[in-house]
Amino acid sequence: IMRILIDADGCPVIKESIKIAKKFGLEAVIFCDTSHYFDEENVRTVFISKGVDAVDFAILNNLDKEDIVVTQDYGLASLVLSKNSYAINQNGMIYTKENIDELLYSRYISKKIRNGGVRLKGPKKREKSQNYIFEESLKKLILEKIEK
Structure with a gap:
């Protein structure tokens, strides 16, 4: 039975x-480290000790x-x-075997640039419309997988 597992550290x-999981009658499970606290009604939360990649x-x-x-997290998405x-990001991009290598490579290049002392711009402030796009993309992914 399909579930939605949420990498909750920094997840907007x-x-x-959770709303989409409930709509489709799926279990949602929140994974986070002990520096976060979530108490969502009827949702299981798994607390993990702090540590590099411990939640992953x-x-x-x-x-x-x-x-x-x-x-x-592209690395986690690749392992998933x-x-x-299946994996999806907070903006509704569905990770696939076709796009993950390019995403991992861009992360690698960005890290090399930062290690060279260059400061890269962070992401823009999140807009409400991005949440709607995420919801629509997650619904589409669920429907595609249910129909398989």
Whole structure:
């Protein structure tokens, strides 16, 4: 049975993910480290000790084949795809085997530039319309996978 696993550390679409999960009768599970606190009604929250990638590993250890992971972490998304599960980011971009390599490479290049002392611009302030786009994309992904 498909579930929605939420990489909640820094995730701006937790409530939207839960809303869509409920709409489709799916379980939503929030994963976060102990520096965060979530108390969403009828939603299981898994608290993980702080540590580099600790939440990512917890998600992977709890991942089933049909699950959808909501994450902005390209590395985690890549591992999710390798386990034949699905991943989507906070802006509604669905990670695929076709786009993940390019995303990982751009992350690598950005890191090299930052390590060279160059300061890169961060993301723009999030707009409400992005949440709507995310919701529509998550609905579409669920429907595609249910119909399979």
